[in-house]
Amino acid sequence: MDSNPLMCRVELNKETGITVTVQNDKDKITQTVEMDGTSIIIKVDGGSKEKTSTVKMTTESIEVSTKTFKLDAETITCTSEKATKHESKDTMTVKSSKAMTLDSADKLTEKAAMDFAMSGQNVKVDAKVDAKVGATNIKMDAKA
Secondary structure (H helix, E strand, C coil), X not given: CCCCCCEEEEEXXXXXXXXXXXXXXXXXEEEEEEECXXXXXXXXXXXXXXXXXXXXXXXCCEEEECCCCCCCCCCCCCCCCCCCCCCCCCXXXXXXXXXXXXXXXXXXXXXXXXXXXXXXXXXXXXXXCCCCCCCCCCXXXXXX
16 A cells, blocks of 8 residues: 655644645645635645645635636526626637527627627527618528
């Protein structure tokens, strides 16, 4: 049996709070939980920034920093009182196995820097006031 003793340490300090550390020298991983009276920081450090995950919680926020973040649940609800932003610095996919709705009580803008494609078994565009199409060339193809 390959023994891998862990070094475990609990530090209690009236000034800086509590730190719990578990060090795994064999796999070069250090786990820490720090509580300082204003925040809780949970960290798994694999020896480099690319191999380190951190969760920081305060009374105002929760920040997660990691290489891969996965949510797996039966139902997910996200609600914000102010702005919500989803941004990818690479490819982004939003997919549904059943019906999907994008709904705005105000303006909705779709924009692509390159090509924009829309397709469906039936496509309906309905404008309550004006419908405008502008392009250098406009082509319409009807297929029987």
